[in-house]
Amino acid sequence: MLSTLNKWFERFAETSFTNPERIYRSLFYFGTTIFVLFTLFPFYWLFVLAVTPNELISNMGPFPKGFNPSIFVTVFEQLPIHVYIFNSIVIALMVTFAVITLGSLAGYAFGRYDFKGRQPLMLTILVISYFPPAAFLLPLYRLLTGNLELLGMATPDLYNTPWAVAFPLSALALPFSIFVLTTFYQQIPDGLEDAARVEGTTRLGALYRVIMPLSLPGITTVGVLTFIIVYNEFFFSFLMTDGSAENWSPLVWGIAGIIFEQQYTTPYNLMAAASIIGVIPIAILVLIAQDKIVSGLTAGALKE
Amino acid sequence: MAQVTLDQVTKRYEDVTAVENMNLDIDHGEFICFVGPSGCGKSTTMETIAGLTLPTDGEIYIGDREVTNLPPKDRGIAMVFQNIALFPHMDVYDNISFGLRLRDYPQDEIDRRVERAADIVQLEGMLGRMPEEMSGGQRQRVAIARAIVREPDVFLMDEPLANLDAKLKVHMRTELQRLHKELDTTIIYVTHDQEEAMTMSDRIAVLNDGKLQQIDPPLTCYNEPDNLFVAGFIGSPSMNFVSGTLTDSGFESEHVSIEFDASALDVNIGAEVTIGVRPEDIYPTDDYELDTLTRTLTVDTEVLEPMGDEIFVYLLLDDDVETDLSGGVTPGQLLMSVGPDSDISEDETIEIRLDRSNIHLFDAQTGEAITHSLSTEWSDAKQQQDITQ
Numbered sequence: 001m002l003s004t005l006n007k008w009f010e011r012f013a014e015t016s017f018t019n020p021e022r023i024y025r026s027l028f029y030f031g032t033t034i035f036v037l038f039t040l041f042p043f044y045w046l047f048v049l050a051v052t053p054n055e056l057i058s059n060m061g062p063f064p065k066g067f068n069p070s071i072f073v074t075v076f077e078q079l080p081i082h083v084y085i086f087n088s089i090v091i092a093l094m095v096t097f098a099v100i101t102l103g104s105l106a107g108y109a110f111g112r113y114d115f116k117g118r119q120p121l122m123l124t125i126l127v128i129s130y131f132p133p134a135a136f137l138l139p140l141y142r143l144l145t146g147n148l149e150l151l152g153m154a155t156p157d158l159y160n161t162p163w164a165v166a167f168p169l170s171a172l173a174l175p176f177s178i179f180v181l182t183t184f185y186q187q188i189p190d191g192l193e194d195a196a197r198v199e200g201t202t203r204l205g206a207l208y209r210v211i212m213p214l215s216l217p218g219i220t221t222v223g224v225l226t227f228i229i230v231y232n233e234f235f236f237s238f239l240m241t242d243g244s245a246e247n248w249s250p251l252v253w254g255i256a257g258i259i260f261e262q263q264y265t266t267p268y269n270l271m272a273a274a275s276i277i278g279v280i281p282i283a284i285l286v287l288i289a290q291d292k293i294v295s296g297l298t299a300g301a302l303k304e
Numbered sequence: 305m306a307q308v309t310l311d312q313v314t315k316r317y318e319d320v321t322a323v324e325n326m327n328l329d330i331d332h333g334e335f336i337c338f339v340g341p342s343g344c345g346k347s348t349t350m351e352t353i354a355g356l357t358l359p360t361d362g363e364i365y366i367g368d369r370e371v372t373n374l375p376p377k378d379r380g381i382a383m384v385f386q387n388i389a390l391f392p393h394m395d396v397y398d399n400i401s402f403g404l405r406l407r408d409y410p411q412d413e414i415d416r417r418v419e420r421a422a423d424i425v426q427l428e429g430m431l432g433r434m435p436e437e438m439s440g441g442q443r444q445r446v447a448i449a450r451a452i453v454r455e456p457d458v459f460l461m462d463e464p465l466a467n468l469d470a471k472l473k474v475h476m477r478t479e480l481q482r483l484h485k486e487l488d489t490t491i492i493y494v495t496h497d498q499e500e501a502m503t504m505s506d507r508i509a510v511l512n513d514g515k516l517q518q519i520d521p522p523l524t525c526y527n528e529p530d531n532l533f534v535a536g537f538i539g540s541p542s543m544n545f546v547s548g549t550l551t552d553s554g555f556e557s558e559h560v561s562i563e564f565d566a567s568a569l570d571v572n573i574g575a576e577v578t579i580g581v582r583p584e585d586i587y588p589t590d591d592y593e594l595d596t597l598t599r600t601l602t603v604d605t606e607v608l609e610p611m612g613d614e615i616f617v618y619l620l621l622d623d624d625v626e627t628d629l630s631g632g633v634t635p636g637q638l639l640m641s642v643g644p645d646s647d648i649s650e651d652e653t654i655e656i657r658l659d660r661s662n663i664h665l666f667d668a669q670t671g672e673a674i675t676h677s678l679s680t681e682w683s684d685a686k687q688q689q690d691i692t693q
Contacts (some may be wrong), residue, residue: 191389
């Protein structure tokens with residue numbers, strides 16, 4: 001037994017000298033497999049928890065202790081998941097739209113316009129983006145719930161509206177987006193913008209018709225990343241809405257809310273099922289945009 | 305009708321003055337070339353006309369309108385860029401029709417005009433292609449079609465042929481001239497290639513250090529340059545210069561002296577002057593066709609450059625001078641152009657004469673031209689003396 005193993009190993013070593021391609025390939029598959037297992041395991045685990053009836057969830061091993069696929073229907077009876085998902089998508093779209101619009105304008109200014117104080121201003125934006133978001137929490141809460149007086153007027157009460165979530169998240173997502181879009185817009189040759197302006201656009205028109213279409217990978221990257229961050233966000237939405245679907249609470253808050261509703265048990269299977277359903281929109285989005293995201297991330301990294 | 309007028313246009317950047325007090329009057333239908341070395345301000349001047357940069361001072365008129373502060377789109381201009389600048393995300397049709405679509409032309413009008421423009425630059429059947437699928441010359445033609453399709457009052461072309469290979473360049477040059485005749489619009493053309501400027505333009509504007517040096521028809525710039533810069537810049541190979549002083553009897557320098565009646569000129573005796581003579585106005589002594597030649601000069605031939613239709617001969621006035629072929633003619637050296645049958649060889653001593661009627665005299669201080677031809681009566685009398693002696 002030992003000798004056959006020995007022989008096999010000897011042969012393996014020999015072929016790896018004569019044919020190193022083979023060992024590279026096997027190492028590649030080995031690495032990829034481990035990576036895929038690591039990333040997919042949480043989803044598998046969610047699935048295991050979802051299909052195991054809740055009363056059996058304790059000391060869980062790697063396999064489900066029962067099989068209850070009807071949970072994926074039950075979860076809709078217990079929780080308006082579709083409304084939560086809708087809320088999340090609306091808020092994420094609002095933020096993405098704001099970030100791409102404002103980020104493009106800022107990126108154009110930083111990337112293509114020479115003005116005094118450009119460098120310090122860019123640095124300031126980046127520095128602010130490293131502040132912990134929690135630091136802004138109390139002032140933002142007061143501002144957005146109408147508890148602050150600005151110029152003698154009370155700020156509007158945005159509690160339980162999508163705006164209360166979209167405002168702070170847009171502000172938080174902007175610095176990184178400005179940074180990425182600046183690098184992209186910088187790389188568009190001056191001649192193209194000049195050509196567009198001579199042909200009949202304004203500077204903004206050139207941004208919209210020439211610079212932005214040519215920076216599509218960058219814009220997609222910024223858009224998708226922003227969308228995902230907002231879709232997955234819990235912290236600000238937890239404070240700015242009350243957790244009910246009709247009051248614009250997003251998905252993650254809705255799933256977390258399951259814990260608060262039940263007093264004596266925690267319905268892990270419900271939460272797991274809701275999470276799996278909630279991932280679907282993001283998975284579809286990433287599948288559609290993945291080509292652009294990859295080229296966007298690398299193009300930003302390898303600035304010529 | 306679109307004449308272009310620049311009135312005292314100045315463009316200053318933080319520490320550089322790119323264009324200084326530029327005054328230009330360009331007539332409708334004229335083909336004007338801006339020439340000059342890199343960094344002379346020719347592109348900046350064009351950008352101020354296009355409106356891509358705003359001048360620090362001065363006014364610009366296109367037609368009867370003042371356009372100094374108008375954005376490029378409202379100036380009635382079209383431009384062809386040095387780097388061609390086609391929009392890479394649009395096909396040829398979209399590129400050409402870009403300006404028309406922005407101006408909301410009706411679709412059938414757009415189609416008609418695009419077709420005609422494509423016809424003029426011979427791009428039929430390529431309207432569906434993307435720029436990346438085309439060769440340099442084809443892209444260039446698309447860029448020109450994009451400019452002509454809007455039927456602008458003024459065409460601006462910023463070194464449009466700079467990135468093309470030599471053969472295509474010559475071809476596109478004739479195309480552009482044909483186009484100019486066909487369209488009857490004003491064309492302002494920037495180039496550093498004086499051959500392009502000489503062959504294509506009605507007038508050449510020579511620029512240096514942000515200042516206009518001369519604006520005249522090509523042959524006037526060649527035969528009667530206003531100053532040392534124009535004299536040296538126009539013409540290839542460039543003019544020979546010898547510096548010296550003006551005396552009662554003419555021009556004196558270490559190696560060359562030429563007799564003429566200096567009192568007839570508007571310049572003081574004893575002034576520092578430079579004479580300029582083109583390579584083709586220097587003749588070996590055995591060539592007696594002309595009766596306006598100077599006295600003979602004894603020189604050594606050094607290097608011969610046979611060009612096929614002519615031979616360039618580098619002549620040494622002084623044995624100490626070392627030839628520097630890279631920078632053209634150095635002081636103490638002359639460049640002569642002789643016919644292809646000449647039997648001159650390297651490293652021999654020969655005698656040459658200059659054509660007096662084509663000797664230019666410049667004030668060495670200001671660089672301004674004093675005269676473009678030395679009096680020939682004087683030379684006749686003198687030469688008679690020489691011969692009788």
